[in-house]
Amino acid sequence: MSNILKSRELPIVLIWIAVLIIFGDYFFGGTALRTAFTVLTVDWAVIITNIAIIVGALAVLQRSLNIARRERTEKVERFMQTWTVFLAVSIFVIGVTLGIRSSIYSWVYNYILLPSWQTVYTLIIFFMATASYRAYRANNSYAAVLLISGLLVLMRNAPVSSSIWSGFQDLGSWVLDVVNLAGTRAIMIGAMIGAISLLIKVLLAKEKILGE
Amino acid sequence: MDYATMLGETVTVLFIVMCYTYLIRETIAFRFVQATYVGLGIGHGLVMVWGYLTTKTIPAIMAGNVLLIFPFAMGLLLFGRLKKQYMWVYRYPLALLVGAGLGLQIMGMLKASLIDQVVSTMSVSLAPTLAGFNSVIILFFVIASMTYFLFTVRGHETSKVNPVLGNLMKAGQYVLMGAIGAGFAASFLGRLAVFMDVMERVVYFIPKLLGLM
Amino acid sequence: MESDAKMSIIQKIGYRKMIYLLVLVATIVPMIYTVGLPVVVSKQTSDLYEFIEKLPPNSNVAIAFAAYAGMYPDAQAATRAGLVHLFRRPLNIVLWHNSPDGPMLLGGELKYVKMGSRIYGKDHVILPYVAASEATTSAMGTNIRGVFSVDSFGTPLDQIPLMKNINKATDFSLHIVMAAAGGNEEWAVRQWNIPHRVPIGAFTISIVYPALIPYWRTGAIVGMTNGVRGGAEYESLVGAPGPGLRRTDILSAVHLLYVGLIVVANMEMLKKKRSEK
Numbered sequence: 001m002s003n004i005l006k007s008r009e010l011p012i013v014l015i016w017i018a019v020l021i022i023f024g025d026y027f028f029g030g031t032a033l034r035t036a037f038t039v040l041t042v043d044w045a046v047i048i049t050n051i052a053i054i055v056g057a058l059a060v061l062q063r064s065l066n067i068a069r070r071e072r073t074e075k076v077e078r079f080m081q082t083w084t085v086f087l088a089v090s091i092f093v094i095g096v097t098l099g100i101r102s103s104i105y106s107w108v109y110n111y112i113l114l115p116s117w118q119t120v121y122t123l124i125i126f127f128m129a130t131a132s133y134r135a136y137r138a139n140n141s142y143a144a145v146l147l148i149s150g151l152l153v154l155m156r157n158a159p160v161s162s163s164i165w166s167g168f169q170d171l172g173s174w175v176l177d178v179v180n181l182a183g184t185r186a187i188m189i190g191a192m193i194g195a196i197s198l199l200i201k202v203l204l205a206k207e208k209i210l211g212e
Numbered sequence: 213m214d215y216a217t218m219l220g221e222t223v224t225v226l227f228i229v230m231c232y233t234y235l236i237r238e239t240i241a242f243r244f245v246q247a248t249y250v251g252l253g254i255g256h257g258l259v260m261v262w263g264y265l266t267t268k269t270i271p272a273i274m275a276g277n278v279l280l281i282f283p284f285a286m287g288l289l290l291f292g293r294l295k296k297q298y299m300w301v302y303r304y305p306l307a308l309l310v311g312a313g314l315g316l317q318i319m320g321m322l323k324a325s326l327i328d329q330v331v332s333t334m335s336v337s338l339a340p341t342l343a344g345f346n347s348v349i350i351l352f353f354v355i356a357s358m359t360y361f362l363f364t365v366r367g368h369e370t371s372k373v374n375p376v377l378g379n380l381m382k383a384g385q386y387v388l389m390g391a392i393g394a395g396f397a398a399s400f401l402g403r404l405a406v407f408m409d410v411m412e413r414v415v416y417f418i419p420k421l422l423g424l425m
Numbered sequence: 426m427e428s429d430a431k432m433s434i435i436q437k438i439g440y441r442k443m444i445y446l447l448v449l450v451a452t453i454v455p456m457i458y459t460v461g462l463p464v465v466v467s468k469q470t471s472d473l474y475e476f477i478e479k480l481p482p483n484s485n486v487a488i489a490f491a492a493y494a495g496m497y498p499d500a501q502a503a504t505r506a507g508l509v510h511l512f513r514r515p516l517n518i519v520l521w522h523n524s525p526d527g528p529m530l531l532g533g534e535l536k537y538v539k540m541g542s543r544i545y546g547k548d549h550v551i552l553p554y555v556a557a558s559e560a561t562t563s564a565m566g567t568n569i570r571g572v573f574s575v576d577s578f579g580t581p582l583d584q585i586p587l588m589k590n591i592n593k594a595t596d597f598s599l600h601i602v603m604a605a606a607g608g609n610e611e612w613a614v615r616q617w618n619i620p621h622r623v624p625i626g627a628f629t630i631s632i633v634y635p636a637l638i639p640y641w642r643t644g645a646i647v648g649m650t651n652g653v654r655g656g657a658e659y660e661s662l663v664g665a666p667g668p669g670l671r672r673t674d675i676l677s678a679v680h681l682l683y684v685g686l687i688v689v690a691n692m693e694m695l696k697k698k699r700s701e702k
Contacts, residue, residue: 001311005300006300007432010304011303011304011306011307012255012307014307014308014311015307015308015310015311015314016311017311018307018308018310018311018312019235019311019314019315020349021315022311022312022315022316023315023319024320025392025621026319037567038564038568038571039279039309039568040312041312041316041560041563041564041567042309042564042567042571043279043280043283043444043571044282044286044312045308045309045312045313045331045546045558045559045560045561045563045564046555046556046561046564046571046572047265047269047280047283047284047287048283048286048287048290048305048308048309049287049309049556049558049561050261050264050265050287050306050555050556051259051265051287051288051290052267052282052287052290052305052309052556053256053258053259053261053556054261054262054294055257055290055291055294055302056604057254057257058291059293059294059386060250060254061254062294062529076240076243080243080244080246080247081245081247083247083248083251084247084248084250084251084254085251086239086251087247087248087251087252088252088254088255089255090255090259090518091251091252091255091259092255092258092259092262095255095256095258095259095263096259096262100259100260100263100528100529103216104396106529107216107220108252108527109252109529110220111219111220111221111224111279112221112227112248112249112252112673113223113249113252113253113256113494114494115224115227115228115251115410115413116227116231116245116246116248116265117249117253117494118244118302118409118410118494118495118496118497118498119227119228119231119232119410120231120245120246120249120495121406121495121496122403122406122410123231123232123234123235123405124403124406125400125403125404125407125448126235126444126448128398128400128403128443128683129444129445129447129448129682129683129686130440130441130444130445132683132686132687132690133440133444133686133687133689133690134425134690136687136690137690137691137694137695138691139694141386142385142386142389143392145386145389145390145393146389146390146392146393146395146396147393147687147691149354149389149391149392149393149394149397150393150394150396150397150687151393151397151688153393153394153397153398153413154397154400154680154683154684155680155684156397157397157401157631157651157654157680158467158652158676158680158681158684159462159463159464159657159673159674159675159676159677159679160462160673160675160677160680160681161680162308162463162464162465163462163463168252169465171468173468174346175390175393175394176394176635177346177379177638177642178350178353179351179353179390179391179394179640180390180391180395180635180638181638181639181642182350182353182356182357182387182391182393183350183353183357183387183388183390183391183392183641184355184391184636184638184639185329185332185333185350185354186353186358186360186361186384186387186388187357187361187388187391188325188326188329188639189326189358190326190331190358190361190362191325191332192318192321192322192325192326195314195317195318195321196318198314198315199318199362200316202310202314209310210241210303210306210307210310235445253642256525257525259525260525260528260554261556263553263554264553264554264555264556267553267574267575267579268553268572268573268575271574274572306504309558309560312457312560313558313559313560316559316560316563316615316616317615319615319619319620320559320612320614320615320616320619320620321615323619324611324614324615324618324619324640324643324645326584328643328645329639329643331643332642332643355615394635395632395635395636398631398632398634398651398652399631399632400683401495401499401651401652401653401654401676402499402630402631402632402652403498403608404653404676404679404680405631405652405653405672406496406497406498406499406500407452407496408452408456408498408653408672408675408676409498409501409668411449411452411453411456411493412456414508415453415456415457417653
């Protein structure tokens with residue numbers, strides 16, 4: 001029995017059921033399929049997605065604890081990983097007991113979490129600046145086209161460009177609305193074909209998508 | 213300014229400066245900030261999801277909607293991910309999510325990403341206007357880019373094997389480079405916007421402390 | 426001799442740190458000495474503004490507030506101006522959170538919205554947070570009460586007057602995705618526009634903007650804003666100056682710096698290639 005439950009095939013059956021319900025409701029309609037579709041998305045998928053976030057968070061904390069417990073981990077790293085777990089647990093307890101609208105929770109969120117997260121996100125601005133000088137060189141025609149289109153859109157995004165020359169807005173918009181549109185459309189259509197082939201491979205158990 | 217706000221603004225500026233020490237090299241200060249925001253971010257996410265489950269799912273089950281026990285129990289199987297010997301258990305809820313996600317995505321993509329896009333590409337206007345010119349250009353660019361994706365021609369760059377296809381693929385490559393260039397400019401704008409916000413906190417810190425703002 | 430002295434300063438500091446310094450100067454100086462550069466409104470932004478402006482009174486508008494703290498400043502200007510515009514018009518608004526940070530960030534934006542004669546529960550409702558995914562977006566379009574049973578203040582939906590006749594996508598005239606970090610707009614197109622024909626509007630971050638242009642072209646997305654630049658445009662349309670218009674000078678200065686760096690670097694490269702020949 002346990003071998004059957006541990007097999008690869010049973011979860012694939014669940015994928016088949018989910019896909020058939022969704023495709024069936026889309027192509028054939030009917031009350032039964034609509035009800036099945038609603039139950040699948042509204043009840044099952046929403047609840048499982050929310051629990052998946054909890055599991056994902058706990059997996060990160062588990063990894064941090066494992067790193068902290070390892071003997072060969074250096075002291076600083078051990079402290080950092082332990083600090084991560086401590087903060088996660090503390091803020092969870094504060095949030096659940098006092099609520100997210102409490103002054104301490106808001107304080108920690110607005111004055112520590114928010115600026116830290118945003119600052120880490122902005123570090124790349126400086127590296128992009130040095131890359132602009134060192135790496136963004138038009139060594140061949142392809143790189144030249146990439147740079148020219150990037151420059152035109154950069155100039156379009158700069159409000160001052162319309163004061164320098166009105167053509168910057170028009171050219172930048174042309175790059176976005178024609179060149180970028182065509183490229184993105186091709187990528188979209190390609191992604192569509194790729195998604196269908198992925199679905200077929202998953203349904204035929206040719207793709208190891210469930211972490212086997 | 214009250215003391216909590218003053219302390220908060222000071223801690224904020226301290227964290228920002230500690231984070232920017234990374235520009236010199238990876239320092240303990242930066243690692244501390246990183247560990248802090250990862251921990252707080254995880255905790256905050258857990259609080260929000262916990263809030264959803266305890267205000268919607270669990271009360272609904274307690275109120276008599278026993279059918280919800282099944283998806284809830286299925287969701288609990290995801291915890292098998294945390295222990296290697298029970299990893300097989302977590303495949304079941306994941307299978308449902310994958311099936312539902314893929315099915316919904318493809319249903320929507322069929323029209324949004326395929327039919328509508330092809331129809332819009334083929335809607336060419338031969339009017340002697342900029343819009344007409346652009347529609348012809350878009351049709352050519354999309355065909356060229358798709359050719360680049362779908363076909364493989366050895367030595368296409370020299371166009372010796374198949375000049376028409378080879379040149380079309382080259383044109384497609386140029387179009388994709390153009391699209392990537394536009395994406396680079398867009399990502400730059402995004403980061404800059406957040407950077408401006410962060411720098412404002414630092415620049416206006418002293419005036420705020422002195423009550424000038 | 427003089428150029429040797431000049432070069433040694435740059436060599437001493439290093440070109441990398443010089444560039445970091447230039448970035449800081451280009452950001453801080455316009456922050457202190459503002460000129461207030463005007464901004465040209467793009468077609469995508471004006472389309473969104475016109476669509477909202479032309480919605481008949483008492484139309485229902487759904488807002489998925491999907492702000493992530495790390496990227497939020499990019500969409501903050503547009504989000505704030507969008508909320509001001511939506512709440513100014515006689516529209517019924519149902520807002521829910523698709524990100525854990527939304528409930529913490531929304532309060533700060535609603536401070537700038539003039540509620541006027543609006544009454545909570547009668548013409549606007551704020552629902553809590555639900556984890557975002559394509560399935561959740563589809564679920565919201567099918568059965569809102571299946572996803573939420575109470576609003577963000579704990580009031581059962583059945584006791585809220587506005588929610589009496591609202592439960593699915595077809596009850597809305599417009600679905601807006603605000604400040605999403607990627608994915609939410611496409612989910613909205615696929616799960617609200619394609620099956621239910623609900624128009625989609627997007628106050629989006631700039632990274633996602635180029636990828637949404639094909640949807641705008643086909644009409645699935647009626648209009649969208651482009652990060653902080655789009656926010657400045659929308660603020661100028663709505664007449665509510667805020668962080669977007671305040672930052673046009675900094676935007677211009679830093680963009681010009683980057684363009685300058687790329688142009689200088691490529692001119693140096695061309696010069697080097699010519700001298701090698």
